[in-house]
Amino acid sequence: MSRLRNIEEEWIPKTELGELVQQGLITLDKIFQNNLVVKEKEIIDILLPQLSEDVITIKMIQKMTASGQRSRFKAVVIVGADGFLGVGAAKSKEVGPAIRKAIDKAKLAVVPVIRGCGSKECGCGGTHSIPFRVDGKCGSVRIRLIPSPAGVGLACADKVKQVLRLCGIEDIWSKTFGDTRTSENLVKATFDALRNAHKFNFNI
Numbered sequence: 001m002s003r004l005r006n007i008e009e010e011w012i013p014k015t016e017l018g019e020l021v022q023q024g025l026i027t028l029d030k031i032f033q034n035n036l037v038v039k040e041k042e043i044i045d046i047l048l049p050q051l052s053e054d055v056i057t058i059k060m061i062q063k064m065t066a067s068g069q070r071s072r073f074k075a076v077v078i079v080g081a082d083g084f085l086g087v088g089a090a091k092s093k094e095v096g097p098a099i100r101k102a103i104d105k106a107k108l109a110v111v112p113v114i115r116g117c118g119s120k121e122c123g124c125g126g127t128h129s130i131p132f133r134v135d136g137k138c139g140s141v142r143i144r145l146i147p148s149p150a151g152v153g154l155a156c157a158d159k160v161k162q163v164l165r166l167c168g169i170e171d172i173w174s175k176t177f178g179d180t181r182t183s184e185n186l187v188k189a190t191f192d193a194l195r196n197a198h199k200f201n202f203n204i
Contacts, residue, residue, distance in 0.1 A: 044107040077102035080166030086110035118147030136193025140178035141185040
């Protein structure tokens with residue numbers, strides 16, 4: 001609670017939405033319902049204090065320049081809470097700053113995750129899985145997430161499990177296509193699939 005109070009006291013909003021959040025005049029649900037763009041990470045810090053962070057990959061990337069070879073670090077991070085998820089990637093000369101930048105980007109990309117029980121074998125009406133099949137892609141990687149009955153668990157790749165656990169999904173089947181060894185693309189494809197569920201939300 002004291003951490004949130006410090007954020008509110010030190011933060012000087014730069015956008016109209018930020019001012020509304022600081023004054024307590026708008027909720028996270030209203031932001032998403034009205035498709036408002038979040039441009040300040042403090043908005044998410046205040047409205048979603050239970051957000052957790054998880055590092056997916058950290059790798060060194062090298063680039064040849066006129067002055068020689070330049071090395072930088074690239075971090076891919078996911079942030080999430082029960083029913084919310086964000087993914088971000090950033091580069092820096094050092095690992096720490098790369099992770100912090102990626103976390104900030106992930107917070108700005110947070111979206112609500114639609115959960116439900118779309119499995120015909122189960123039909124319990126709970127929120128342990130997803131309400132219908134969704135597809136996502138990033139680069140050469142494509143993924144299909146399929147609702148499964150309660151108790152099946154996360155029948156998918158380890159990186160996909162990281163993403164789904166963080167946003168509160170407990171049971172799912174999945175199919176992947178393309179170069180799934182690329183962790184960043186696999187995670188971003190999973191995020192794209194969950195985000196695409198909103199396009200079909202009128203069916204549930």
